[in-house]
Amino acid sequence: MKDLILRPERPEQDREMEEIVRDAFWDKFCPGCSEHLVVRNLRQSPAIVPELCLAAEIGGRLAGGIWYAQGAIRSGRTHHPVLTMGPVCVSPEYQCRGVGSTLIEKTLSLAAGKSCAVIIYGDIGYYARFGFRPASDHGITDAEGSFCPAILIYPLAEEIPSGAFDEGSVYHVTPEAVRAFDKTFAPRRKHCHSQQLFFFPPEPPPEDPLLRASWDLRQQAAGVLRDSGVLEAWESLGAKVRSVGSFRNGLMMKHRDIDLHVYTPVLDVSSVLKALTPVIASPRTVSLDFVNGAETDECCLEWHLKLRDDSGELWKIDMIQILAGSKYDGVMEDVAEAVIDAATPEMRKTILALKNACPDDRPVCGVEFYKAVISDGVTTWREFLERRKKDPPGALMHWKPALR
């Protein structure tokens, strides 16, 4: 492209670049984004590989950038260094003019001889053109040992070690840190839509025991989901799968339930059954229940899968199939995001403590806990029971905390 210059970042343009990163990623993979903070953290991290980090400039204006950090493939006690690529972004006004490709191609050529591979979390639909392949081809998994289709590799050597990819802790940011950093930018509304990825951004394991128990359960849930085969089944139908509920908002406690909303252009039972056949036939599967709600107000199909994990624990994956673009598209995701946004770390602990205190035989819907703590200031199980008497569960149907 004419006028396009690639050069190292300039410290006096740090903020301008962070604005571009925020603009490029906003609402793309989740409501809002965290990549602008990742870029800020990368610049201050010893893990950064500065000679591979470039800014793109067009006619003297910043147009995008690419960053690299030192990552690793871990196998037992051995750490094989690799290059983690990302974020990479182009300002929305300059997208689709070859800037992203030029940044990627240039830095991949500069990376030759510096490591055995470049690895990225990305979309194979875009990165295949540069020579990236699924890292699973080389026996590379995510940190939990699961094969993840979003981990892509660009080999720089003949021999690629297998093991678990560790992108580096500099990519992990907490929701609180993102929120605090984001407040230093112009306010911007977050939106949920069915194109967003459902996987949550990586964040470090918390120290608080309750938060940690919830974090552990969510990591296990992510593994169960990946191993279940349901994602591949839905993707084979061109469906978009999004998480909702406590799996999405990170407030899982005790219950091994994963709630998904699945968006398809039509509600066709037989094609879903066909796509789900390998899941149904899996020895892990205990049952698959179906509720036909096509003729109801919600106009949805419900698929309730029960399966066992490697240690024999029973999990439920509830998949609500909804027409893409209908008025229900993104509604529950919005609620989960609003809860993430509104709940302070203290409130999150209280919600988890209440969920933990709740007897297994007492059915309480998650939103009851969220409203009680976030809107009504409830802090104990006793207060919760008192509050519950006053607040009929029907009143919760449309509750959602305002996005901050």
Ligand SMILES: CC(C)(COP(=O)(O)OP(=O)(O)OC[C@H]1O[C@@H](n2cnc3c(N)ncnc32)[C@H](O)[C@@H]1OP(=O)(O)O)[C@@H](O)C(=O)NCCC(=O)NCCS
């Ligand atoms: C992805 C991004 C860096 C690409 O930069 P760009 O300058 O817009 O891309 P290019 O002009 O080099 O390439 C454009 C092509 O990529 C395609 N493309 C872009 N994102 C894609 C994706 N996620 N999946 C498939 N194709 C994609 C475009 O459709 C276009 O296709 P075409 O060449 O067939 O017309 C840029 O769009 C961006 O910043 N997006 C938001 C942030 C982001 O997603 N970053 C990547 C995270 S892994």
